[in-house]
Amino acid sequence: STEFTSHFEPLEVCGSGSFGLIRKVRRISDGQILACKEIDYRKMSEKEKRQLVAEVNILRELKHPNIVRYYERIIDRKNCMLYILMEYCDGGDLSSVIRKCKQEGKYLQEDVIWILLTQMLMALRECHHGKSGREESKSSVAILHRDLKPDNVFLDDQRNVKLGDFGLSRTLSAGADMARTFVGTPFYMSPELINESSYDMKSDVWALGCLTFELCALEPPFQAKTQHALATKIKSGKTGSFPKQYSPQLHSMIKAMMHTNPSKRPTTLDFFKLEKIQRCQDSIE
Numbered sequence: 001s002t003e004f005t006s007h008f009e010p011l012e013v014c015g016s017g018s019f020g021l022i023r024k025v026r027r028i029s030d031g032q033i034l035a036c037k038e039i040d041y042r043k044m045s046e047k048e049k050r051q052l053v054a055e056v057n058i059l060r061e062l063k064h065p066n067i068v069r070y071y072e073r074i075i076d077r078k079n080c081m082l083y084i085l086m087e088y089c090d091g092g093d094l095s096s097v098i099r100k101c102k103q104e105g106k107y108l109q110e111d112v113i114w115i116l117l118t119q120m121l122m123a124l125r126e127c128h129h130g131k132s133g134r135e136e137s138k139s140s141v142a143i144l145h146r147d148l149k150p151d152n153v154f155l156d157d158q159r160n161v162k163l164g165d166f167g168l169s170r171t172l173s174a175g176a177d178m179a180r181t182f183v184g185t186p187f188y189m190s191p192e193l194i195n196e197s198s199y200d201m202k203s204d205v206w207a208l209g210c211l212t213f214e215l216c217a218l219e220p221p222f223q224a225k226t227q228h229a230l231a232t233k234i235k236s237g238k239t240g241s242f243p244k245q246y247s248p249q250l251h252s253m254i255k256a257m258m259h260t261n262p263s264k265r266p267t268t269l270d271f272f273k274l275e276k277i278q279r280c281q282d283s284i285e
């Protein structure tokens with residue numbers, strides 16, 4: 001048996017993340033249930049391996065109640081396998097929550113959406129501004145998630161948000177030129193990315209706006225048959241219809257996050273100046 005199977009009992013596969021499968025495992029020493037991302041790096045290019053190492057180093061640094069916790073990694077060189085041991089999120093991901101609501105023909109309650117949004121803002125604030133937990137290194141290093149979508153946001157057994165899968169994150173050291181890349185789920189790609197400018201923290205805010213819109217409407221804000229048509233809709237900023245039963249306050253929050261001009265979009269810190277978000281944060285902590 002390998003070092004992995006001598007310390008962990010593999011249970012069922014529960015999902016697929018960037019680079020590999022996610023399996024529920026039990027730690028033999030104390031019976032603790034964890035999630036293990038299994039990565040077969042045999043076929044990986046040098047670039048992908050570097051990206052993988054970068055992801056693990058980012059995860060190790062992020063310690064926050066709303067970001068999936070990284071515990072350890074085991075490398076099985078004989079079988080070219082990397083195992084990343086992380087926090088188990090019993091509630092699965094938000095895309096399954098949205099799918100279940102659609103099947104049952106039920107919308108999420110507004111107060112649930114405010115709590116999910118506030119927790120996602122707390123997780124993003126930690127990534128972008130490192131408020132708590134992460135030692136302030138000299139050059140302030142912002143971490144961009146760059147792939148915020150319902151499949152990458154998980155829930156624990158108390159339905160607390162756990163931001164996961166930093167498979168495409170980048171650290172952005174202050175002063176360095178913004179990360180120039182074209183990644184991100186087409187649905188949530190921001191106008192500035194389509195206009196070939198660079199990805200920065202405001203693009204994560206745009207994606208959070210799209211995600212919150214989808215939690216309300218149970219549909220992504222922009223839908224089209226082709227990527228080109230989708231890009232046109234995104235640049236126009238004209239979303240699909242927003243369900244009437246939600247408050248104008250929630251709708252204007254979503255519109256602010258989805259301002260087509262990134263400089264007009266608030267930062268995650270700006271949102272914590274709002275009394276509504278502060279009250280939600282107090283009810284969570």
Ligand SMILES: CNC(=O)c1c(C)[nH]c(/C=C2\C(=O)Nc3ccc(Cl)cc32)c1C
Pocket residue numbers: 014015016017018022035068086087088089090091092093096154164165166
């Ligand atoms: C149907 N699958 C699930 O309900 C599910 C469950 C119970 N857990 C997960 C996923 C994760 C999980 O439980 N912990 C994780 C840590 C990192 C990443 Cl990228 C994913 C996970 C999933 C997708």
